[in-house]
Amino acid sequence: MSFVCCNFGNPLNGISMNRKKLKTPILLMCFLLVVSAFARETGRISGYLRNAATGEPIMYANVVLEGTYLGAASDVHGHYVIVNIPPGKYTLKAMMMGYESRTRAVTIAADQDIRLDLELTVKAIEGEAVEVTAERTRFEEKVEISRMNLSMEQIVNTPAMVEADLFRTLQMMPSVTAKNDFSSALIVRGGGSDENLILLDGIEVYNPYHLGGVFSTFNAEALADAEFLAGGYPAKFGNRNSAVLNITSREGNSRRSILFKEGRMANYFDMSGLKGEVSMLSSKILAEGPHKWGTWMIAARRTYYDQLAKLYFRIKDGTDSPGAYFFWDSHWKTFFDINERNRLTVAGYYGRDFLTFDYEDDENGFKIGLDWGNYTTSLQWRAVPSSKIHSLFSVARTVYDWDFGFAFTEIDSAVGKVTTEIAENVDLRDWTVKEELDWFISNRHTVTGGFEYKVLEMAILQEIAGIEFLDRTQSPYIFSIYLQDKWKTLNLLNI
Numbered sequence: 235m236s237f238v239c240c241n242f243g244n245p246l247n248g249i250s251m252n253r254k255k256l257k258t259p260i261l262l263m264c265f266l267l268v269v270s271a272f273a274r275e276t277g278r279i280s281g282y283l284r285n286a287a288t289g290e291p292i293m294y295a296n297v298v299l300e301g302t303y304l305g306a307a308s309d310v311h312g313h314y315v316i317v318n319i320p321p322g323k324y325t326l327k328a329m330m331m332g333y334e335s336r337t338r339a340v341t342i343a344a345d346q347d348i349r350l351d352l353e354l355t356v357k358a359i360e361g362e363a364v365e366v367t368a369e370r371t372r373f374e375e376k377v378e379i380s381r382m383n384l385s386m387e388q389i390v391n392t393p394a395m396v397e398a399d400l401f402r403t404l405q406m407m408p409s410v411t412a413k414n415d416f417s418s419a420l421i422v423r424g425g426g427s428d429e430n431l432i433l434l435d436g437i438e439v440y441n442p443y444h445l446g447g448v449f450s451t452f453n454a455e456a457l458a459d460a461e462f463l464a465g466g467y468p469a470k471f472g473n474r475n476s477a478v479l480n481i482t483s484r485e486g487n488s489r490r491s492i493l494f495k496e497g498r499m500a501n502y503f504d505m506s507g508l509k510g511e512v513s514m515l516s517s518k519i520l521a522e523g524p525h526k527w528g529t530w531m532i533a534a535r536r537t538y539y540d541q542l543a544k545l546y547f548r549i550k551d552g553t554d555s556p557g558a559y560f561f562w563d564s565h566w567k568t569f570f571d572i573n574e575r576n577r578l579t580v581a582g583y584y585g586r587d588f589l590t591f592d593y594e595d596d597e598n599g600f601k602i603g604l605d606w607g608n609y610t611t612s613l614q615w616r617a618v619p620s621s622k623i624h625s626l627f628s629v630a631r632t633v634y635d636w637d638f639g640f641a642f643t644e645i646d647s648a649v650g651k652v653t654t655e656i657a658e659n660v661d662l663r664d665w666t667v668k669e670e671l672d673w674f675i676s677n678r679h680t681v682t683g684g685f686e687y688k689v690l691e692m693a694i695l696q697e698i699a700g701i702e703f704l705d706r707t708q709s710p711y712i713f714s715i716y717l718q719d720k721w722k723t724l725n726l727l728n729i
Contacts, residue, residue: 277321277346278315279326280349280350280618281313281350282352283312283314283328283353284354285353285356286489288506289488289524290485291310292333292354293309293312293458293459295308295328297316297328298326298327300326300337305677306677313624316677318676322341323342324340324341325338325339328354334356348621349574382407383462384400384459385458386454386457390454390455396514397513400450400452400457400481409423417447417448418443419443422477423476426476427447429476429477430478432481433478433481434483435482435567436628440634441608442608451563451608453533456531458482458484460480461479461480461482464476465477469717469718470716473712483565483567485528485529485531486522486529486530486531487522488529489506491505491506491523492504492506492508502526503525505522506522506523507522516537517538519534528568529569532565533566534564534565536561537560539558539559540555540559540588544558556591556593557590561586562585562586563586564584565583566582575619580611582612584608584610587604588604588605600640600643606634609632611630611631613630615627615628622674622675623672628668630667632663633662636661637658637659642654654699655697657696657697658696659695660694661692662692665688665689668685670682670684671684678723679721682718684715686712687712687714688714690710691708692708692709
């Protein structure tokens with residue numbers, strides 16, 4: 235249930251609101267304040283779930299108090315919250331398929347806030363023989379038809395022609411199609427690929443494709459989770475007509491050391507893993523490890539079609555290749571734990587494509603040069619001042635640019651060879667500041683609110699033979715606020 239979701243832009247001169255429309259949100263907020271007052275007589279448990287072998291968060295695990303109906307599920311950061319717990323003694327149990335369950339005895343007092351972090355160990359699933367019969371599929375309590383989550387393992391293990399690709403994996407899902415067999419662009423429910431919102435660690439990425447949509451820009455090995463919403467997405471994902479793809483990258487392994495197992499340097503920096511891979515498309519490498527205040531991860535990829543073409547022409551006739559194409563991309567992330575309630579995360583993605591072709595004979599010739607790419611850098615501050623409040627503040631800078639150059643040479647009877655050049659440059663720069671605040675009022679009531687302020691700088695320049703035909707710049711801004719309430723009125727009904 236979304237109560238307020240407003241977008242303001244500089245083309246608007248004024249905004250008027252009906253007072254009657256504000257009555258419902260105001261009355262609801264008063265009701266929530268009363269509920270929170272009663273909640274002071276109960277206790278709360280919150281914390282993080284992590285993989286014992288790597289230290290990375292465990293997403294979507296179940297955490298319950300045995301013998302009660304109280305429980306929660308961890309989010310993409312591994313964070314869970316159980317509120318409105320009556321005073322008493324309980325057994326807390328954390329469960330996740332593929333991991334060994336973990337239990338802890340806890341005692342809750344009135345208005346007590348307990349922080350309890352747990353680590354789960356990977357465990358092989360053992361089972362007995364299963365007899366399959368014609369039986370109705372069991373009913374699931376939480377069903378969201380338009381929402382799906384993909385882990386790194388699912389993306390990597392999906393059959394692929396060249397290498398694992400997130401977008402091509404999504405094209406196999408219901409409601410998603412492709413323009414053609416060569417494109418990885420997502421066509422969701424008949425909409426255009428530019429109508430989708432693509433987020434990497436909460437930061438928008440423009441045109442996330444290589445070679446005009448043949449390959450996606452994300453290295454599957456560096457991803458932890460991909461949440462795909464084909465419709466019915468929350469109010470915080472506004473301004474989109476088709477779908478939302480929210481990608482979370484890996485944090486890196488913090489539990490293993492292979493460089494400096496002992497000594498002074500091991501306390502500040504180390505490496506826990508180094509992985510390389512060569513495919514028909516590209517070569518890529520991923521490195522990760524711990525540092526004194528957290529972890530780091532970096533992944534890089536580059537195609538080598540240009541090098542193969544260069545080698546082919548040199549072997550064939552000793553000449554250079556007339557054309558070349560290659561792309562590269564890199565993705566890095568590191569976080570710093572200031573204390574147990576505050577974390578700073580710095581992340582970046584950089585990728586670029588290059589396409590050139592050069593032909594010339596005795597009379598005519600032409601040259602084509604084209605390059606384009608994405609650059610994103612973000613800073614996130616995650617704060618958990620109490621078990622009821624979860625805050626995520628972000629500042630990000632995104633740049634997308636596209637440069638095209640074309641020159642052709644011809645013979646003029648009067649002056650000889652004449653070269654005409656055509657150039658076009660498109661530049662988009664995005665500064666974004668946003669805040670997302672979760673208020674866990676009770677196990678049945680969660681209120682989410684936030685804002686986003688986005689400043690855009692857009693420019694396009696076209697020149698022919700040194701003459702400017704088009705030179706335009708725009709600097710719009712977008713300001714959005716939203717308030718959303720998730721209310722579980724009954725065990726089988728969510729509003």
